[in-house]
Amino acid sequence: MNVRQNGAARTRRILVGVNLAAAAVLASQLMVVAPANAVPGLVRVQTTGPANSDWKTTNAECPAGTTVLGGGGRINAASGQVVMDTMLPFVDGSAYSVTGREDDNGFAANWSITTTALCAPAPAGLETETMFSPDNSTDKSVTLPCTPGKKALGAGGELSGGLGQVVLEELRPDADLSSVTVTGAEDANGHTGNWRITAKAICVTPPAGLVRAAGPFGLLDSTSVKTNTATCPSGKRVHGVGGEIEGGAGQVRMTGVLATSSTSVTVTGMEDENGFSGNWGVRAYAVCA
Template sequence: MYVRRNGAGRTRRIATTAGLASAALLVTQLALVAPASAVPGLMLKVTGGPSNSDWKTTNAQCPVGTTVLGGGGRIVSDNGNGQVTMDTMLPLFGGGGYSVTGREDGNGFGGDWSITTSALCAPEAAGLETRTQLSDNNSNVGKTMDVECPPGKKVLGLGADMSGGMGRVVIDDLRPSADLTKITVAGMEDGGPDYLDNWTMVGKAICATPPAGLVRVTGFGTLDSNTPKTAVARCPEGKRVHGVGGEIDNGQGEVRMTAMWANSSTTVTVTGAEEEGGYGNSWAVKAYAICA
């Protein structure tokens, strides 16, 4: 287990995509009206990257004097549902922002696509630190692990990386626990031919002394075989989003998360889509908002 202070065998599941195209860099910043119980100075920064057919990373940078509390992203494409995966969703080293990397699946995707990344930023919260856990480096089809916060601290944000997966390993579960004392990360190889290379799963929990009124809110999607589908988690009245999580339920590696992001100051949206070959079983998406 690594601790960084911020100045900042077989089962299958997951994937990545949404709609809109963007060739130029788009940066917007929205200051959140923070109630007394929220982290003071909380703001949402959203960055859109270039649209092409290359694997790519888009970073949402926090303003000077602030550090990242949480973040997420989405794949933006006209027809890429299920063929592009977000295999890295992590806070930047030093807490300067949030980073999302997307890659096409094993047989590629002929269209252009881009990544929109969101970062939730604020002046450094009390007791803020990032805890990092690594899985074994091997070729197992699926891996799951927990990353715990120290006693007395709670999860504000979270992230994961499927290092070495090269688009064939997807983030299946990036979930804060109900009591916000830990996160669960799960990675799965996709539904294509067996992926023989070794890969490592990295999980990061952004922990802090909990602000008043900190809660996890869950948004449930429908359990059926339709694709794509979306779940939305909304903060209770008077609370704002501080962190983002998502999950594909029973995707078996043939459903990909195409969005897991704070699309407003009070909502988290998670979208899933089946691979282009389809998936015959019922599945669902879940969205998690960490609110205060």
């Protein structure tokens, strides 16, 4: 456990006797054919829950015959005073779940959660890995590897015991997709109680052309709201979602981490109601195939 504190090219066999001109025509035809989904039957499901001022959970359920490969969520109309402290796949793979909690100052207005799930019939080698951090009152991070030879499509994280006073700063598929990283940080008021991270990685036998796309990381500054979008390379679709806040010191919340289309992921960061004088940035990640 690593816990810190604070397509594939396709071989074409040409039979002996086929002339070179015919082979060239065949190659040209293969290049213009649109690629199939790396994971067949991939669909994106989106659900928006009720608007009120209570802590709440909204689940996006996968269609029958499919399982969740990844997901994310967005807090609607909360002005930076609601923390998404849970973004997790269901244990049985039937849905993706997002929970929001108001911070320790509360928030009088109504707000809601939009949750997305990326679903498909179970791909080869599907397994979900789980890791827990220590249970204490220290900022912490967990890096969870997939089984050797497998790659991460989706990620999940939960801040158990954070009670709206701990911010999810990273929910990130790592660069080579062999692991995911989940990081939590206490907010500006701190948190006297113990809390821990539950990290999830949805891992598969890597499909053809699997890559991680990252949004362009702009200059760090103190703009109160920032949005960043990661877009899949041409011909690829989003299979998993991730995001991170850099330099937020617990005073910046990810208020949106979700696939906004079949080819892009958008992440929004927002300073808390007291603002933040430091420089910070936000970045989106899309797992594409």
